[in-house]
Amino acid sequence: MSKRCAIIGVGQTHHAAVRKDLSISGVVREAALRALEDAGMDWRDIEAVVVGKAPDIIEGVMMPELFLAEALGCVGKPMFRVHTAGSVGGSTALVAAHLVQAGIHKRVLTVAFEKQSESDTTWAITPNIPFQPPLVAGAGGYFAPIIRSYIERSKAPADIGIRVAVKDRKNALRNPYAHLHLEDVSMEMVENSPMLWDPIRYLECCPSSDGACAMVLSDEKGGDAAPKPPAWVHASAMRSEPTMFPGRNQINPRAGRECAAALYKQAGIDDPRKDFDVAEIYIPFSWYEPMWMENLGFAEENQGWKMTEEGATAFDGDMPVNCSGGVLSSNPIGA
């Protein structure tokens, strides 16, 4: 039986295309200090640090966790680096929570970051696959054909992606930390933005951000004694699947469906749409909102777009998604 884990402090940087005022050390430190302050703690209270970021080639610095040890106050303390590419923000928090749930550490600081302005991300993630020329241009080139398949299969109206893009940018206006604050965002503005990877428009894409986020995790005793009401970790799950195999359902991947099912079982959730009040989900391109609504069990297959169209996922809907503005408004990849 695992031990309980509480989230007693959270912090994030102000996200921007370029944080010229800060080095990588400065970015992680800004988030970490805000999380410590929120938890009413200082560096001495922390037993171990878990740090995550996406592939090293994005900043061109191999194993940056080594030089971040001092900035994160973990000289003489255990430090772990987590690396699961784009999903690393979630994975980093999972590893940190497991250290508490396993009873190994009582108070763990977990930080995830990306400083995309340090290099050229599209170049870094455009795979030069052996034996063939580089054709798939960046993340959009990978996701656009899958989105086209979803639109064809679900018969969704063409404006669903535009609606999600507007909704998440409007949500971001309430979030002082968000990278994008598009005061005058509208359906027309998104629709008229350039088609980068048809069917994905410029304003249906996530931005490229510098930023970090951090959490202080604690055991049950520390959670009960925390100065602010803690959030308790009720369940965690992780799944993955191979990139290429015959019959792979890329629109509604099996790994996502099974991960959600395992998570809900642990937490005792029968009907996610009824049982959840709010969700923050990785939606890097607007069309992924309806796709993930289906994948995560909030809607039946090919029906997820109706939640967007009916306003269910809006700030005042019955299942608000990405009230922070989400990845469409702030995208320090690893965080």
Added chain:
Amino acid sequence: MSEAVKKIVTPISIEYTITPGAAPTKFLRGIKEGRLLGQRCPKCSKVYLPPRGSCTVCAVPTVEEVEVSDQGTVTTFCVVNIPFYGQVQEIPYVCAAVVLDGADLPCFGVVQEIAVEEVRMGLRVQAVWVAPEERGYTLENIKYFKPSGQADAPFESYREHL
């Protein structure tokens, strides 16, 4: 007062020497001759192209060699309009997932000899090869795919390749 140095540019590159292994070696020898050699899984009968020597789903070695057609169906695609460092194609271009007749996995390729706005899911295409004397051990031997002139494939026929 001297200017503060806030950023310097230091280009990096990585060169790989690939050791392909038994199954990809056969594939690469085949493609130099203008042939597409895949492998069939003894359990689920699916054909891998390029072959990897095993079936990812059934976790068994694949041995039986299968020659795959150089004609196929566009299952899905995107129109790339964004310039990026290292790009080899002129924009806009169509990057398509093509499932070749006889294979059970799509491969990526460029579709040409058709207007960008006319490319569609289900379009039947045919590989255009580079001249035999210019071929190497690479998929770049296929310059691009062009419409084969056949009727579009119905959605149900490539549904499971999306």
